[in-house]
Amino acid sequence: MGGEALSLERLAIRLGGVQILRDITLDVPAGSFTCLLGPSGCGKTTLLRAIAGFAPPSEGDIRIGGRSIAALPPEKRETAMVFQSYALWPHMSVGGNLAYPLKLRRVPKREREEQVARILDLLDLPGFADRPLASLSGGQRQRVALGRALIIDPPILLLDEPLSNLDAAIRRNLRSELRSLQQKVGITTIMVTHDQEEALSMADTIVLMRAGQIVQVATPEELFTRPADLSAGRFLGIDNLIRGRAGDPLPGAEGATLGFRSAEARIAAAPPAGALARHGTVVDCAYAGGGYQIRLDTGGESVSALSDTALAPGTAALAAVPAAAVMAFGADEALLPH
Amino acid sequence: MIRHILPAILIGAFAFVIFGPLANLAMWAFAEQWFFPNRLPTEWGFDFWARVFRPRAGAWTSLFQSVAIAVSTVALSIALAIPAGYALARLRLPARSLIMLLFLLPQAFPSLPIFVNIARMFYGMGLNGTILGVVLVHSLPGLVYAVWIATASFAAVDRAMEEAARNLGAGPLTTFRDVTLPQAFPGLVAASIFVFLDSIDEFTGTFFVGTPDVTTLPILMFNASMGGNYQVAAITALILLIPSVGFMLVIERFLKADVLSRIGR
Numbered sequence: 001m002g003g004e005a006l007s008l009e010r011l012a013i014r015l016g017g018v019q020i021l022r023d024i025t026l027d028v029p030a031g032s033f034t035c036l037l038g039p040s041g042c043g044k045t046t047l048l049r050a051i052a053g054f055a056p057p058s059e060g061d062i063r064i065g066g067r068s069i070a071a072l073p074p075e076k077r078e079t080a081m082v083f084q085s086y087a088l089w090p091h092m093s094v095g096g097n098l099a100y101p102l103k104l105r106r107v108p109k110r111e112r113e114e115q116v117a118r119i120l121d122l123l124d125l126p127g128f129a130d131r132p133l134a135s136l137s138g139g140q141r142q143r144v145a146l147g148r149a150l151i152i153d154p155p156i157l158l159l160d161e162p163l164s165n166l167d168a169a170i171r172r173n174l175r176s177e178l179r180s181l182q183q184k185v186g187i188t189t190i191m192v193t194h195d196q197e198e199a200l201s202m203a204d205t206i207v208l209m210r211a212g213q214i215v216q217v218a219t220p221e222e223l224f225t226r227p228a229d230l231s232a233g234r235f236l237g238i239d240n241l242i243r244g245r246a247g248d249p250l251p252g253a254e255g256a257t258l259g260f261r262s263a264e265a266r267i268a269a270a271p272p273a274g275a276l277a278r279h280g281t282v283v284d285c286a287y288a289g290g291g292y293q294i295r296l297d298t299g300g301e302s303v304s305a306l307s308d309t310a311l312a313p314g315t316a317a318l319a320a321v322p323a324a325a326v327m328a329f330g331a332d333e334a335l336l337p338h
Numbered sequence: 339m340i341r342h343i344l345p346a347i348l349i350g351a352f353a354f355v356i357f358g359p360l361a362n363l364a365m366w367a368f369a370e371q372w373f374f375p376n377r378l379p380t381e382w383g384f385d386f387w388a389r390v391f392r393p394r395a396g397a398w399t400s401l402f403q404s405v406a407i408a409v410s411t412v413a414l415s416i417a418l419a420i421p422a423g424y425a426l427a428r429l430r431l432p433a434r435s436l437i438m439l440l441f442l443l444p445q446a447f448p449s450l451p452i453f454v455n456i457a458r459m460f461y462g463m464g465l466n467g468t469i470l471g472v473v474l475v476h477s478l479p480g481l482v483y484a485v486w487i488a489t490a491s492f493a494a495v496d497r498a499m500e501e502a503a504r505n506l507g508a509g510p511l512t513t514f515r516d517v518t519l520p521q522a523f524p525g526l527v528a529a530s531i532f533v534f535l536d537s538i539d540e541f542t543g544t545f546f547v548g549t550p551d552v553t554t555l556p557i558l559m560f561n562a563s564m565g566g567n568y569q570v571a572a573i574t575a576l577i578l579l580i581p582s583v584g585f586m587l588v589i590e591r592f593l594k595a596d597v598l599s600r601i602g603r
Contacts, residue, residue: 010424051506052505053503053505054504054505073509074501074504074505075505075506075507075508075509077505078507079505080505081501081502081505082505083498083501083502084498085496085498086497087496087498087499087501087502088502089499089502089503089517089520089521090521091520098507100516101506101507102505104506104507104508104512110447148502148506149506152506263533315571
């Protein structure tokens with residue numbers, strides 16, 4: 001097994017006069033795990049479907065391992081996809097679903113059965129071959145769908161929000177399971193998700209998309225600490241935006257928009273050295289498990305921070321954020337260099 | 339007490355409305371003699387049954403012709419309804435609702451003028467009095483059921499399931515055969531049953547296009563009762579019940595509520 005590299009060159013898609021994707025250029029190295037992350041409607045699923053051959057590009061090229069697949073019908077592309085709804089075939093058993101791609105490739109029956117047993121072992125579902133689909137739980141179906149895609153040993157695996165139909169606990173387990181399976185098999189994987197936490201915990205590379213375009217391609221750490229612009233930052237959980245003042249401990253902070261996450265901000269008695277600090281009055285205090293989420297009014301601006309103790313509305317308080325956790329955005333909303 | 343009596347009376351009246359005519363029919367089928375003032379037949383027996391099933395009486399021929407016509411009508415309607423239903427369900431034709439309405443149109447007009455005109459056209463084409471002519475006439479209402487139900491059952495097939503098959507290496511036709519058709523199968527069975535039942539007791543069209551060469555069971559029944567032979571009519575009616583009841587039982591097994599709910603969506 002193993003994966004191949006995928007490259008998209010100036011890909012554009014138009015559907016019914018609407019430009020869904022424009023100028024998508026992306027290189028996905030062989031064997032990597034890439035997440036397409038973005039709000040709903042940003043075109044990430046369309047991009048995945050374009051790679052699978054379900055959304056014809058109006059411009060540009062798609063290459064797998066050097067050969068262009070842009071003009072091929074879906075069945076010739078060998079890009080195995082796991083659908084959001086799993087799209088398992090209810091008129092076939094678990095084994096029937098897994099064996100069908102092999103049947104299409106005229107693999108003899110004996111060998112098909114061996115391969116199905118092997119993939120069921122890999123997915124930790126031994127002996128499930130004769131089970132009807134209706135008897136499977138959501139997580140088990142998800143694994144069967146994954147197995148059906150992996151059984152043809154494809155060069156590329158495409159995952160369309162594969163975990164979104166599962167409840168939170170199973171989702172967290174399957175995240176690491178999926179990631180370790182991908183590393184074991186070494187398959188080039190592209191996953192679509194709108195869940196930033198999922199993308200951050202699973203991907204080698206995150207492709208952040210917005211309005212049909214790529215905003216940023218970065219590692220999870222880089223994306224989290226250095227989002228390309230203000231709205232990327234907002235999407236990645238930056239919930240405090242304040243105007244920089246002279247004396248703030250950041251270069252070029254004056255006049256810039258400073259962003260940080262509430263989780264990084266603390267209510268302090270005195271400002272620690274080298275921290276961004278704001279005085280204000282408490283507007284709101286809510287218990288947030290292990291601490292209190294405090295909202296301060298700092299003279300026309302609003303700042304959220306965590307506190308160990310509850311504070312009554314109206315009291316004066318000081319919120320402080322370590323300078324390293326603060327991101328400065330310029331007038332054009334782009335991230336300013338450190 | 340009152341609370342129980344009223345529903346009991348209502349159920350009884352309801353049962354009488356449904357089963358009264360059927361009981362009358364059953365009595366006629368076994369009556370040897372039944373003249374006006376008598377409430378019940380004066381003589382019972384199987385005499386007329388023997389008469390109906392005598393080779394010369396034509397009941398066997400009629401039964402055979404009826405079933406052959408019904409089966410051919412089902413075959414023709416379903417063969418047309420599968421591509422039509424799939425196209426209507428999938429290809430997002432802009433005129434989709436218009437086409438669906440068009441299929442209903444023959445039902446909207448009074449059927450007599452339509453059949454008279456069809457008979458006139460069929461005379462010109464030499465189709466009058468042929469099995470093919472009758473099959474074509476029966477396919478007119480048959481297609482309405484078949485296309486509407488087929489459209490609903492194809493629309494009920496999740497597109498992602500077809501895409502999954504394409505994605506894993508199946509061509510469009512293989513996908514249709516292995517994924518779409520099996521999913522839509524219950525609906526198509528239901529459509530076949532409706533078409534079959536509609537054809538087996540179709541009268542007007544057969545009367546205009548088929549007689550006197552094609553005599554289906556309803557025509558035989560009509561001839562018998564017009565000739566005052568209620569016994570023969572009743573026996574023919576009972577024979578007609580057999581396929582109807584049989585297929586009603588099959589419907590129960592195959593027709594799923596979620597398919598029905600998508601009709602005309």
